Amino acid sequence: MPAVRRDVVVAGASAGGVEALRALVRSLPADFPATLLVTMHLAPGSRSALPMILDRAGPVPAMAATHGAPLRPGRIYVAPPDHHLLVDGDSVILTKGPTESRHRPAINAMFRSAAVTAGPRVVGVVLSGALDDGALGLRSIVDRGGAAVVQDPADALYAGMPESALALVDAECVLPAGELGPALDKIVRVPVDGADVPPPSPALLIEDRIARDGVRLGSVAPDAALPPSGFTCPDCQGALMEVDAAGQYRCRIGHAWSAEALLGAHDTELQRALWMALRTLDEKAALAERLRKDSERRHGMLADRYAGTAKECAAAAETLRRFLFSLGAEAGASP
Known part of the structure; x- marks a missing residue:
């Protein structure tokens, strides 16, 4: 594979994330040459003002993501409530895939889709939030040749997500949110060698397929050969299977849970x-x-x-x- 440019940036945030995202977007240059996709945990029935907030925060236009929108450089797409925002080729898609740790949109779902679709072209960014959504997805990005960027936990209003991410990956940079824009601008302008990038693992492909397929009985196929965990899904009371030894579980319906x-x-x-x-x-x-x-x-x-x-x-x-x-x-x- 020839040299590639990292032109897809995926950022995830939860509690305290509005402040972190505003600081990040404010620090981006007007000619930012990559697409920035944003997922923040939102209540299913809510109306999100986040696209408008980010559009006013900095020079890069921000808007609510729409199904099938092309990946355009110098644009910020924000996941709407109750939909996963996923990368699909050179565009984005919105799905009603199963909730992950009771979240839809979920950060891990977006990160995994970017890792599967774009591999070394991806930069994953984990910002303020409680618990650990985004950590396993960020590891998937790194495993596929992408880069990891994490908000400094000391700068985050809620350090749980940044700390969980740093426990799983070696980040390319760890900075306060207000300093991430210049760092990202530098990263996405430097071509990287796309050779020797491993293919997506079977577990990663299963997880990504579930987020794309939506909720249906048998989202986790019987032939997936996932070991039983001994735990029960709090959403549907079904048996949970272990998807990842680091602590990621799925029930037969497809609901996902991190251990935390x-x-x-x-x-x-x-x-x-x-x-x-x-x-x-x-x-x-x-x-x-x-x-x-x-x-x-x-x-x-x-x-x-x-x-x-x-x-x-x-x-x-x-x-x-x-x-x-x-x-x-x-x-x-x-x-």
């Missing part, structure tokens, strides 16, 4: 179940107390039994309540 996101989801499920148990105990104690009052004049032994039940439930509820409030205090959030 899966842990957080199970923690949320556990707390929800405990709050439901607390409500049940409170209601049972109240009902037993009502039955005690109704029966104490007619049947003393029955009233005593109801009183015992009310006391036991109230004590159990108080113990559980204290535990739940201690969890909330540790997380810094109210229940």
Whole structure:
């Protein structure tokens, strides 16, 4: 393969990402010679003002990505809510592929598609965010000859995503968001040798196909030969298979989870179940107390039994309540 220029830049952000993206875009030159694709975690039903924010932030025009839009240098395309933004040849596509760690759009989905389609032409950028979306996708880009750029964790409002990325890849540069523009401009103007770039791995191709195909029963084919993980998908309760030893899982439907996101989801499920148990105990104690009052004049032994039940439930509820409030205090959030 002859020398190629890195003309596709894919950037991912989550919590604190608006500030980081604005700083990055503000620092880009007006003649930036690559296409910049942006994915930021958004709620499915939201209306995103991010294209307008980025369009006003710097000299490079920014717009919401549309299905089939060509990869044009000097343009910024932003993933819309509830759609993965993927690279497909010399254009972009929007898909309704399965959520990844409950995110759609997902950063890993965009990064993987760029790695598969454009290989050494890609620069992946991980910005501020919690947890670890983007880390495995960035590794895919590097494995295919692309470059990795990461916001300095000390500069990020949320350091989780930059730190997770740096734990998996050797980044070409680690800088504050406001200094990334000149660094990217330099990277995309220097041709690189495209020879000896390994082909996409079977696991990478499976992951990319799922994001492109959309949600359908059997998104993960039975012949994919993925080992069972022993864990359950929080979205559909299906068995999760291990896609990557670094901690990436898929269910048969196609929902994807990183190990860190899966842990957080199970923690949320556990707390929800405990709050439901607390409500049940409170209601049972109240009902037993009502039955005690109704029966104490007619049947003393029955009233005593109801009183015992009310006391036991109230004590159990108080113990559980204290535990739940201690969890909330540790997380810094109210229940």
